Amino acid sequence: MKALRVHSAGAWADAAHIRRYDGGRWVEVELTPEPVTGDGPLPAPTGLTGKKDSPLWGEHTFTWDPVPGATxxxxxxxxxxxxxxETTEAxxxxxxxxxxGRSLTVTVCALGPGGKGAPATVTIKNG
Structure with a gap:
């Protein structure tokens, strides 16, 4: 890995340190890089819809587009x-x-290595 060096008046930095001249002395801060793993929260599922399967019995199916990276x-x-x-299906x-005549609100969040993602919500009415 090549070292990154940045120079400006009275200061310089590389990939592991930042130094600057402050009040007659050099002040140094050591940087500890953290790898970017892509394990942050996932986005909300898109395309969330609900449909009545059996209004008489109040059965409704909700579907959404799969979220890449969701477990x-x-x-x-x-x-x-x-x-x-919790389900593995979309x-x-x-x-x-x-x-x-009653309403039902469904909220779906993708699950992944970074935890629970952003919510998507839909409300439908039976009737």
Whole structure:
């Protein structure tokens, strides 16, 4: 690896140190680089939609576009029903108990090495 050196009036830096002249003396700070691993939080899933499978029984299927790098998804639903699940598929069915005319809000977050990603949310109404 080549050393990076930056020079300016009264200061210089390389890949491991920053030095500057301050009040008659050199002040040095040692840098500790951290590797970039790409393990940060994942983006929100796109294309989240919900459709009624059986309005009579309150069954709804939610789908979304897979998120690159995701190892799974955290799916939570609330309003007339409340629950949550983790899945490896880019789809989940919420079954039963959603009365006619009631709403259901579903939130999906991608899961990965960096933890839970940003949420995507959709609300649908049974009826």
């Amino acid at each position: 799974g998804y955290a799916v939570a639903w609330s309003d007339a029903l409340t629950g949550s699940v 789809t989940h069915r919420v079954r039963g108990g959603l009365d006619w």
